[in-house]
Amino acid sequence: MNLDNLTSTSGEWLRANGPEADIVISSRIRLARNLSTYPFTNRASAHQKAEIEAKLRGYIEKLDFNPRLEYLNLSTVVPLDRQLLVERQLISRELANSEGPRGVGVAPNEIISILVNEEDHIRLQVIRSGFALDDAWQDADQLDDKLEERAPYAFSEEFGYLTACPTNVGTGLRASVMLHLPALVLSKHIEKVFRALQKINLAVRGLYGEGSRASGDFYQISNQVTLGKSETQIISEIRDVIPQIITYERQARQDMLRDNRHAILDRCSRAFGTLKSASMMTSEETMDLLSWVRLGVNLGLVDQITIGELNELFIHTQPAHLQKVLGKQLDSEERNSERSRFLRARLREIENQMN
Amino acid sequence: MNLDNLTSTSGEWLRANGPEADIVISSRIRLARNLSTYPFTNRASAHQKAEIEAKLRGYIEKLDFNPRLEYLNLSTVVPLDRQLLVERQLISRELANSEGPRGVGVAPNEIISILVNEEDHIRLQVIRSGFALDDAWQDADQLDDKLEERAPYAFSEEFGYLTACPTNVGTGLRASVMLHLPALVLSKHIEKVFRALQKINLAVRGLYGEGSRASGDFYQISNQVTLGKSETQIISEIRDVIPQIITYERQARQDMLRDNRHAILDRCSRAFGTLKSASMMTSEETMDLLSWVRLGVNLGLVDQITIGELNELFIHTQPAHLQKVLGKQLDSEERNSERSRFLRARLREIENQMN
Numbered sequence: 001m002n003l004d005n006l007t008s009t010s011g012e013w014l015r016a017n018g019p020e021a022d023i024v025i026s027s028r029i030r031l032a033r034n035l036s037t038y039p040f041t042n043r044a045s046a047h048q049k050a051e052i053e054a055k056l057r058g059y060i061e062k063l064d065f066n067p068r069l070e071y072l073n074l075s076t077v078v079p080l081d082r083q084l085l086v087e088r089q090l091i092s093r094e095l096a097n098s099e100g101p102r103g104v105g106v107a108p109n110e111i112i113s114i115l116v117n118e119e120d121h122i123r124l125q126v127i128r129s130g131f132a133l134d135d136a137w138q139d140a141d142q143l144d145d146k147l148e149e150r151a152p153y154a155f156s157e158e159f160g161y162l163t164a165c166p167t168n169v170g171t172g173l174r175a176s177v178m179l180h181l182p183a184l185v186l187s188k189h190i191e192k193v194f195r196a197l198q199k200i201n202l203a204v205r206g207l208y209g210e211g212s213r214a215s216g217d218f219y220q221i222s223n224q225v226t227l228g229k230s231e232t233q234i235i236s237e238i239r240d241v242i243p244q245i246i247t248y249e250r251q252a253r254q255d256m257l258r259d260n261r262h263a264i265l266d267r268c269s270r271a272f273g274t275l276k277s278a279s280m281m282t283s284e285e286t287m288d289l290l291s292w293v294r295l296g297v298n299l300g301l302v303d304q305i306t307i308g309e310l311n312e313l314f315i316h317t318q319p320a321h322l323q324k325v326l327g328k329q330l331d332s333e334e335r336n337s338e339r340s341r342f343l344r345a346r347l348r349e350i351e352n353q354m355n
Numbered sequence: 356m357n358l359d360n361l362t363s364t365s366g367e368w369l370r371a372n373g374p375e376a377d378i379v380i381s382s383r384i385r386l387a388r389n390l391s392t393y394p395f396t397n398r399a400s401a402h403q404k405a406e407i408e409a410k411l412r413g414y415i416e417k418l419d420f421n422p423r424l425e426y427l428n429l430s431t432v433v434p435l436d437r438q439l440l441v442e443r444q445l446i447s448r449e450l451a452n453s454e455g456p457r458g459v460g461v462a463p464n465e466i467i468s469i470l471v472n473e474e475d476h477i478r479l480q481v482i483r484s485g486f487a488l489d490d491a492w493q494d495a496d497q498l499d500d501k502l503e504e505r506a507p508y509a510f511s512e513e514f515g516y517l518t519a520c521p522t523n524v525g526t527g528l529r530a531s532v533m534l535h536l537p538a539l540v541l542s543k544h545i546e547k548v549f550r551a552l553q554k555i556n557l558a559v560r561g562l563y564g565e566g567s568r569a570s571g572d573f574y575q576i577s578n579q580v581t582l583g584k585s586e587t588q589i590i591s592e593i594r595d596v597i598p599q600i601i602t603y604e605r606q607a608r609q610d611m612l613r614d615n616r617h618a619i620l621d622r623c624s625r626a627f628g629t630l631k632s633a634s635m636m637t638s639e640e641t642m643d644l645l646s647w648v649r650l651g652v653n654l655g656l657v658d659q660i661t662i663g664e665l666n667e668l669f670i671h672t673q674p675a676h677l678q679k680v681l682g683k684q685l686d687s688e689e690r691n692s693e694r695s696r697f698l699r700a701r702l703r704e705i706e707n708q709m710n
Contacts, residue, residue, distance in 0.1 A: 262692065266635040273632020280621040337617065 003081045007324045011088045011110045014311035018130015022298045025178040027133045029140040032163045032172035033122035036154040040164040053101035056116045059150045060105035069105035083320035119164045170227030175235045182217040182295045183252035216287030268296030276347045281340040286317045358436045362679045366443045367465040369666035373485015377653045380533040382488045384495040387518045387527035388477035391509040395519040408456035411471045414505045415460035424460035438675035474519045525582030530590045537572040537650045538607035571642030623651030631702045636695040641672045
């Protein structure tokens with residue numbers, strides 16, 4: 001897999017062609033699995049980790065699945081490229097920053113990735129654009145079966161799939177949906193939604209997982225319980241609550257349009273103007289401004305850019321993407337300068353195409 | 356005088372062609388005079404005020420001075436046009452908002468205006484672009500002599516010229532200089548400068564006189580003492596201190612360029628971008644943003660616009676000017692919307708001319 005080619009596309013999770021794409025960015029299924037023949041990653045010796053990696057690499061490369069996965073040995077991948085994979089949501093920050101034998105199998109369309117020697121031996125992930133948990137689950141389930149044909153999974157009749165952390169034991173399933181909720185944030189109704197979700201044991205996090213701030217009003221909603229319920233039960237609990245949140249967000253957007261149309265237009269236009277004119281910009285601010293423009297496009301207030309183009313800007317202004325796109329290593333201050341230069345140039349191109 | 360024609364120019368005080376125009380906007384001399392044959396304006400009866408107005412109107416219209424002054428009877432001028440004259444600094448807010456017989460004689464080039472029945476019967480004002488107190492004083496002095504040939508001034512051998520308020524008694528002179536001091540504001544050295552000025556009895560006010568906030572970092576520096584000193588002494592006290600403030604501001608600008616060039620460029624670029632993109636804007640914010648762009652032009656960081664064009668935007672986005680330019684009465688919210696529309700359109704025009 002040539003990582004340099006990745007920067008010419010925005011990857012599956014930002015493809016913006018799935019159901020309810022105005023609000024639901026992406027749906028993700030993650031399964032945690034371990035080999036019964038080895039200790040968990042954090043208990044395994046360096047030698048054992050190398051064996052696990054070699055074995056799983058073999059299984060993944062021979063996996064009879066369409067599309068075929070390409071395997072990357074992460075210990076030979078430079079930090080910038082690992083960061084690139086994190087930004088594309090293909091690997092976790094933990095796997096990127098850890099050491100020792102580890103890798104990832106990735107489908108060229110970036111829908112599927114299988115992480116090797118993360119917290120668990122195997123983290124199998126399927127991501128789909130828009131609200132498409134069932135599609136993601138079908139792929140994940142099928143892939144899991146295929147892998148299980150070769151890999152001896154650690155499984156207990158009593159507990160189900162065994163995992164390094166007890167919070168994943170049972171199904172090993174984490175189903176999550178990434179939502180763009182700017183109107184609920186603005187109307188301050190988001191906290192109410194979060195409290196309701198927590199009551200039914202769903203977790204809410206920022207864009208890049210635990211501890212990350214919800215930059216650009218992007219929120220991940222996922223299950224916390226993995227034990228005592230079937231996979232389809234867990235998925236349906238999330239799947240059934242999302243349409244309600246979509247309805248709330250749509251309602252909040254309509255209320256905003258009705259009561260504050262001009263103020264919202266002003267915010268969106270200023271955000272667009274700042275993206276086109278600043279000469280320094282952090283990726284945090286970029287996300288916040290792109291979020292406003294995105295809202296403007298979805299409300300029909302901004303027509304100089306498409307959601308696809310916004311997503312492309314969103315991913316290409318992330319630190320590693322920016323450095324890959326520009327073909328050079330940059331420190332944080334240089335990035336802030338180059339990011340705004342990149343934004344100005346791209347937005348001028350996009351505007352010229354429109355005219 | 357056709358007030359509708361005023362909106363096609365920016366008036367003398369924003370002409371930006373005087374000495375030190377990068378920092379000194381304008382210099383102004385004001386003389387307070389009263390007729391000895393009538394009580395002060397606030398003590399005069401309606402009938403007396405009408406007589407004062409008629410007399411002074413006659414003197415002003417027959418004044419042997421080049422350029423000839425045109426006289427406006429302010430009680431027949433609609434509020435919007437009076438506000439226009441305030442924004443152009445041709446009359447005071449007090450005269451615009453007061454009632455009864457009152458007027459103003461204005462030179463077509465807007466360098467001279469003579470206010471009738473303000474706090475004093477006569478307020479004679481000369482304004483010049485840039486740092487040009489002496490030029491302004493020469494005109495004022497000459498005009499004062501001409502007027503005195505006809506008008507019997509209230510004058511006391513002991514106190515000098517008598518005025519309605521004791522703070523003006525003596526010379527009746529207020530000399531003031533309007534400065535643009537964004538770098539001293541930003542570097543927080545402005546307070547030190549103000550304290551030094553207060554120690555030598557000079558007053559500092561905002562753009563539109565007493566009580567007005569220093570929008571856009573514009574500051575008026577003027578004398579407080581009018582008694583016990585000659586006119587030339589008063590003027591030289593101000594004239595001698597201004598070059599020092601200019602030096603401080605220039606130094607602060609160079610320090611900013613050296614230490615924070617990129618941050619300053621970013622602020623200027625963003626200000627320009629916001630002016631080009633917002634869809635609602637108060638005149639306060641407009642002034643603040645134009646102030647940043649002005650600084651950018653003077654520092655060589657912004658080259659898409661000239662100081663003259665900025666000054667034109669500055670005056671044309673003031674509430675009354677905006678309504679005159681657009682040819683309709685607007686409430687405050689409509690103005691904020693139309694102001695940003697006007698700014699976007701004009702800035703697009705200016706950019707197209709540059710390309």
